[in-house]
Amino acid sequence: MSVLVGRLGSGAIELLRILGHHAFFFAELIRACPAALRRPYLVVAQIHAIGNRSLIIIVASGMAVGFVLALQMYYALVTYGASESLGLIVNLSLTRELGPVVTALLFAGRAGTSLTAEIGLMKAGEQLAAMDMMAIDPKSRVLAPRFLGGIVSMPILAVLFSSVGILGAYVVAVLLIGVDAGNFWSIMQSGVDVKRDIGNGVIKSVVFGFICTFVALYQGYEADATPEGVANGTTRTVVIASLGVLISDFVLTALMFSTP
Amino acid sequence: MGKKSVETFVGIFVLLGMLGIVFLALKAANLGSFSAGETYAVTAYFDNIGALKVRAPVRSAGVTVGRVASIRLDPKLYQGVVQLDIQKDVQFPTDSSFRILTSGLLGDQYVGVEPGAQEKMLVGGDQTKQTQSAVVLESLISQFLFSKAADAGGTSPPAAASGAKK
Numbered sequence: 001m002s003v004l005v006g007r008l009g010s011g012a013i014e015l016l017r018i019l020g021h022h023a024f025f026f027a028e029l030i031r032a033c034p035a036a037l038r039r040p041y042l043v044v045a046q047i048h049a050i051g052n053r054s055l056i057i058i059v060a061s062g063m064a065v066g067f068v069l070a071l072q073m074y075y076a077l078v079t080y081g082a083s084e085s086l087g088l089i090v091n092l093s094l095t096r097e098l099g100p101v102v103t104a105l106l107f108a109g110r111a112g113t114s115l116t117a118e119i120g121l122m123k124a125g126e127q128l129a130a131m132d133m134m135a136i137d138p139k140s141r142v143l144a145p146r147f148l149g150g151i152v153s154m155p156i157l158a159v160l161f162s163s164v165g166i167l168g169a170y171v172v173a174v175l176l177i178g179v180d181a182g183n184f185w186s187i188m189q190s191g192v193d194v195k196r197d198i199g200n201g202v203i204k205s206v207v208f209g210f211i212c213t214f215v216a217l218y219q220g221y222e223a224d225a226t227p228e229g230v231a232n233g234t235t236r237t238v239v240i241a242s243l244g245v246l247i248s249d250f251v252l253t254a255l256m257f258s259t260p
Numbered sequence: 261m262g263k264k265s266v267e268t269f270v271g272i273f274v275l276l277g278m279l280g281i282v283f284l285a286l287k288a289a290n291l292g293s294f295s296a297g298e299t300y301a302v303t304a305y306f307d308n309i310g311a312l313k314v315r316a317p318v319r320s321a322g323v324t325v326g327r328v329a330s331i332r333l334d335p336k337l338y339q340g341v342v343q344l345d346i347q348k349d350v351q352f353p354t355d356s357s358f359r360i361l362t363s364g365l366l367g368d369q370y371v372g373v374e375p376g377a378q379e380k381m382l383v384g385g386d387q388t389k390q391t392q393s394a395v396v397l398e399s400l401i402s403q404f405l406f407s408k409a410a411d412a413g414g415t416s417p418p419a420a421a422s423g424a425k426k
Contacts, residue, residue, distance in 0.1 A: 044266065044267055045266055047274075048269055052272075157277075159284065162280070163284055163288075185287065189289060192288060198281075198285060
C-alpha cells in the first residue's frame, strides 16, 4: 500500500519537474525572442524552411479534404433536398475545425520533426556548445528564429488549407456534381461570420503553431546526444504536439463556439 | 540559395496567406455585403419564439434587412424578448407586424416584417407587441385534434378535447 502511494507521489513530483522544466525553457525562449527580431533575416530564412517547404503538402491535403468533404456531404444532404447548404457546411467545418487542426497535425509531422532532428543533431554534434563557447547564445541564434518562424507560418498555412479546401469543394460540388453556384456561395456567405468563424479559426491556428513549434524545439534541445535520443525526441514531438493540438482544440472550441 | 531569393519566396508565401484571408473574408463570408452597415435596434415581444436563434435573419418581402441580436425572457410578462438589428436605411411604420416564420419545410426560422400603414416610423430603441408567435407543431396538432373532436360532436367531445389539448 505504502509502496503504491509512494509511487503516486514520485509520479506527481516527476510531472511537476517536467512542467517546471518546460516553463523555464519557455521563459528563456521568450527572453531570446527580441534578440532574434534584431536579425530579421534569421526569422525569414526559418519561415522559408518551415512555411514555404510545407506549402505543397498543406495545399494538396486541403484540396483532398475539400473534395472528400463535398462528396460525402452531398450524399447525405441530397436526401433532404438541401444540397445547396454544402458550401456552408464545408466552409464552417474547414475554417472552424479541420483547417487549423489538420494543418497543425501535418505541421507537426512535416516541420516539427525536422526542427527536432535538426536541433537534436546540432546538440549531439556539440554545435550548440561550440556556439556557447564563442559567446553566441544558441537560444537567441538557433531556437528563437525557429520559434517565431513557426508561429508566423502556421496561421498562413491554415488559412491556405481552408481556402484551397473550399475551392476544392467548389470544384466537386459545382463543376462536377452540378450544385447551383449562386446558392453555393450565397448560403455560405450568409452563414459564415468573419469574426466568429474565420477570426477564431486564425486564433486557433496561432495557438497550434505555438504548441507545435514549442514542443519540437523543446524535444530537440532536451534530446539525449545520441542517435537514439534524437530518434526518440522526434517521435515524442509528433505524439506530444498532436495530442496537445487535439486537447487544446477541444478547449478552444468549447470557449469559442459554446453558444450557437 | 541566395539571400534575395529566400526573401522573395517568403514574400510570395506571406502574400499567398493574405490572399487566402481576403478570399475567406470576402468570398466565403459575409464581410462587405451586410455586416458593415449601420443598424438600429427594435425590441419585439413574442408569446413564443419557437426555434428562433440569435443571428437569424430579419426579412421583409423575403429580403434580408437585419439580424436577431439577442433573445431573452421577460421575467414579468413571461414573453420572449427579441432584439432586432435592422439596417438604418430601411424604415418600417410603427404598426408593422413581426412574425416568426420558417424558410422551407425544414429550414431555419426567421423574423418576417409586414409593414403597416402608419406615418410614424420605428426608430432605435422602440418596442413593439404587434407580433405573431412561431407555429409550434404540437399545438398545431392539438388544435387540429380539438376541432376534429368538436366536428364529430355527439357523444363525448369534452373528454376528447381535454385529452388532446394538454
